[in-house]
Amino acid sequence: MKTELAYTKDCLMETTPRPDIAFVRGEGSYLFDQNNRRYLDWVQGWAVNCLGHSPDVVVQALCAQASKLINVGPAFYNEPAIELASLLISNSCFDQVFFGSSGAEANEGAIKLARKWGQKYKSGAFEIITFTNSFHGRTLATMSASGKAGWDTIFAPQVSGFPKATLNDIESVRALINNQTVAIMLEPIQGEAGVIPANPEFFKVLRQICDDHELLLIVDEVQTGCGRTGTLFAYEQHGVEPDIMTLGKGLGGGVPISALLSKQSCSCFEYGDQGGTFSGNPLATSAGVAVIRTLLFDGFLEESRHVGAQLVAGLVAISKEFNLGEVRGKGALLALELGSNAGPEIVAAARERGLLLNAPRSHCLRFMPALNSTLAEVDEGLILLRQILKELQ
């Protein structure tokens, strides 16, 4: 006998299509629904659960912190917030941190910080060059900064000041620079667009352009940060230092927390400019401390790169066998180009077979397994994917 969902679902706003299941339990790479059916989860809350579902270190940190202190408000110091900020600073090129609760909130803060810097040091320059197909969040400003088709009119009027260039086309960036330009903002790998990497040369030239024109380079590492691409932060792989970075998703291992990091030279908020009721609350920051400490353990990120490499090898073989397209991405943020619009159909069929996948665009699949997945789990997922593709042929 199948258990029907014991509550009415009509009480939730229908902002996204959802399958008729409810998950009740998670354990590492696996999720269990209301019928105790097991799924191998390669979505992991959209690259959020970097250590898998309910990892011990996060559970223990939350339990210990919850019984001590959950919230004091942002106008007082607390130990976990200071510890997480210093962990992030000592392992990056940045000097100061502001905590938020979502990626959009961190990006909104980055936009405000760049505009503040423009007011103080660049005669009020405010334009931030962003990219077509980029994704920076769902507040009005971050939707305006995003380059998603249709988002320019959906909640018109937009927040102005976000001219769009084309990723990996340096001339398209140069053409937009004027005396109102204050920053260039990009994802090191465009995640929602279907895992499209900014190429290393492009990244280097962007840094040069920013130096030449006195612009800030802002990296949105909400998806690529926190070990997702095989290093703690994706920018490290390009040998350039951004001025501002945002983190979200993986930072709390499932607990809502985000961060805005800045170099000293542009960390120019004054009292009253920036805040947030939940900013730096000890419960969320204690989860962040547990996550970052785990990612920094000797060998952890190296092991996660093996997981990514194994997944790439398997996907390349599958692509050959079924005559599909390119496999791209870094670390454990990967995509398989399908050469057709079968993405949603494959995602639905995979769910039926107990494998959770994501198709950010209908023509590709995106893979975001837990960074601490075992090689056996990778093989299990690849075998399932192969069976599913065979059945759909």
Ligand SMILES: *Cc1c(COP(=O)(O)O)cnc(C)c1O
């Ligand atoms: C998910 C994401 C965001 C938005 O984060 P939220 O927590 O949903 O607000 C912003 N930028 C990038 C690159 C993302 O992947």
